[in-house]
Amino acid sequence: MTETLGLNIAVVGATGAVGQQMISTLEGRDLPIKKILFLSSARSAGTKVTFKGKEITVQEAKPESFEGIDIALFSAGGSVSKALAPEAVKRGAIVVDNTSAFRMDPDVPLVVPEVNEEDLRNHNGIIANPNCSTIQMVAALEPIRQAYGLKKVVVSTYQAVSGAGAAAISELETQARDLLDRKEIKTEILPVKGGEKHYQIAFNVIPQIDKFEDNGFTFEEMKMINETKKIMHMPELSVAATCVRLPVVTGHSESVYIEIENDGVLASDIQGLMQKAPGVVLEDDPANQIYPMPAASVGKNDVFVGRIRKDLDEAKGFHLWVVSDNLLKGAAWNSVQIAESLLKLGLVTVK
Ligand code: NAP
Ligand code: 3JM
Numbered sequence: 009m010t011e012t013l014g015l016n017i018a019v020v021g022a023t024g025a026v027g028q029q030m031i032s033t034l035e036g037r038d039l040p041i042k043k044i045l046f047l048s049s050a051r052s053a054g055t056k057v058t059f060k061g062k063e064i065t066v067q068e069a070k071p072e073s074f075e076g077i078d079i080a081l082f083s084a085g086g087s088v089s090k091a092l093a094p095e096a097v098k099r100g101a102i103v104v105d106n107t108s109a110f111r112m113d114p115d116v117p118l119v120v121p122e123v124n125e126e127d128l129r130n131h132n133g134i135i136a137n138p139n140c141s142t143i144q145m146v147a148a149l150e151p152i153r154q155a156y157g158l159k160k161v162v163v164s165t166y167q168a169v170s171g172a173g174a175a176a177i178s179e180l181e182t183q184a185r186d187l188l189d190r191k192e193i194k195t196e197i198l199p200v201k202g203g204e205k206h207y208q209i210a211f212n213v214i215p216q217i218d219k220f221e222d223n224g225f226t227f228e229e230m231k232m233i234n235e236t237k238k239i240m241h242m243p244e245l246s247v248a249a250t251c252v253r254l255p256v257v258t259g260h261s262e263s264v265y266i267e268i269e270n271d272g273v274l275a276s277d278i279q280g281l282m283q284k285a286p287g288v289v290l291e292d293d294p295a296n297q298i299y300p301m302p303a304a305s306v307g308k309n310d311v312f313v314g315r316i317r318k319d320l321d322e323a324k325g326f327h328l329w330v331v332s333d334n335l336l337k338g339a340a341w342n343s344v345q346i347a348e349s350l351l352k353l354g355l356v357t358v359k
Contacts, residue, residue: 013358014042017347018077018101020069020092021084022046023055025174026106029340030081035060039348040358047073048084071095078356081343082106097133102356104135104343108231111136111238118238121345122286123150128349135346138239139231140338141165141251141260146239147311147337148330149266151285152278153240157269159324160246163232166254166261167217168302169209171334172198176209180255183210199253209255217251226251259302260334267324275318278326282313287337292316300331308333309341 017034021027027048034041046057047069055066067073069088074080074096082089082096083106093103093110110116117127118136120143128135138146145163152158169176179197186193187210195206199216207214217228225233232249236242282290291300292314300312311332319325332338350356 012042014040015078015347015351015356015358016043016045016076017041018045018047018074018080018096020047020080020082020088021106022057022066023048023052024083025170025177026083026335026339029335030083030343031057031059033336033340033344037344037348039344039351042359043076045073045077071099074099074101077101078359079104079347079350081347083339083343093134102131102133102135102350104137104346106137106339106343108139108227109136110134111138111231112234118235119346119349120146120150120239120342121349122147122288124239124241125349125353128346128353128355131355135350137339137343137346138235139228140171140332140334141167141228141249141262142232142235142239143338143342144260144311144330144332144334145232145262145264146236147287147332148264148282148285148313148328149236150240151281151288152266152268152326153242155270155277155281156273158240158242158245158266159269160265160267161236162248162265164250164263165217165228165232165252166256166263166302167228167251168256168258168260168334169198169253170258171217171260171338172201172253175201177257180209180257183208184255187211209253211255213255214253215250217253225249256302258333258335259305259331260338261300261302262330264328264330265319266326266328267322268326269324271323273324273326275316275326278316278328282316287311288313290314299329302331305331305333307336309336311337 053068086107086109089109228251229249299314315329
């Protein structure tokens with residue numbers, strides 16, 4: 009579109025909460041783009057989107073949409089990815105998929121560029137973007153694993169409603185307004201869209217994200233457990249998660265407890281690692297009440313880490329507080345970063 013030499017990119021789910029961030033992230037980077045397609049369901053087809061000053065009409069995603077596409081960024085839900093990602097690959101595209109559809113497939117690299125960029129070399133057409141809560145946690149933990157080894161991770165999340173899509177953002181806003189106006193509230197989306205029961209999210213906290221599995225953990229918790237082991241190449245790592253939805257629009261927070269392998273490590277050593285870690289910003293100054301918060305993370309690509317403490321009983325135990333914009337590093341930015349890594353590693357060529 010703007011260049012004679014460049015990549016042909018498709019954004020699937022372009023009208024959604026993640027898709028909108030994909031578009032603004034692509035606008036802000038200098039990935040060479042020759043043509044860009046914005047795809048959605050038939051519902052939003054015809055909508056106009058401005059990209060780098062040019063008006064582009066959203067089209068319905070179909071198998072033929074991917075003819076001539078180099079990279080397709082998918083965030084339209086697992087069923088759309090299952091149906092259309094293989095069609096895109098068949099037509100020569102590399103798919104970066106934001107859903108859980110292919111993440112645990114052994115033939116599909118699951119990539120956070122700061123952690124396992126080299127795994128991209130093993131792709132067979134589809135690359136999976138991990139779950140948002142997992143991405144921000146592994147970005148903080150990988151430098152610790154490299155320096156001191158890692159034995160155990162116990163995480164509790166405080167997740168924003170934007171992780172559940174545009175409809176969940178509207179639900180929080182409408183409920184909050186109705187509660188303040190002393191009107192009856194409607195509960196239709198959270199905790200799980202299309203699920204049997206729905207609960208109030210405004211002025212509340214819901215200890216369920218995604219559906220329950222037979223083992224008592226939710227699917228979101230199992231995503232964190234399984235994806236962390238895969239990304240860090242540590243099937244033996246002990247991981248447990250409790251995932252909770254909060255009435256926050258954007259920015260996931262996590263209380264992370266870890267046990268490392270090495271003896272004699274201080275909280276200041278971990279702080280030093282976070283200061284140097286790629287994509288991580290240390291915000292840890294209790295004396296001045298400096299710590300990460302979701303509202304401050306909105307619109308930023310970094311993972312913010314603070315409240316780093318050594319456990320009082322376990323000599324190899326540490327506590328961290330990890331915050332990031334779930335729609336950026338958790339989704340859109342990590343996907344665009346993967347596209348940039350593909351170019352850097354020579355895995356996609358500009359024609
Ligand atoms: P959303 O706000 O509900 O948006 C859904 C998008 O998918 C819309 O653009 C929608 O188009 C499109 N879509 C729905 N059905 C479609 C179909 N049959 N064919 C083509 N497009 C279709 O949801 P979101 O928050 O952006 O999330 C979308 C997906 O991304 C989620 O389901 C999840 O799998 C994934 N996600 C991943 C992460 C992560 O951490 N990596 C985070 C959040 C979400 P219309 O406007 O036409 O309805
Ligand atoms: C489906 O905050 C959240 O709800 C997590 C984001 C999300 C995902 C995901 O990326 O794991 C929302 C809805 C999925 C999915 O694809 O499993």
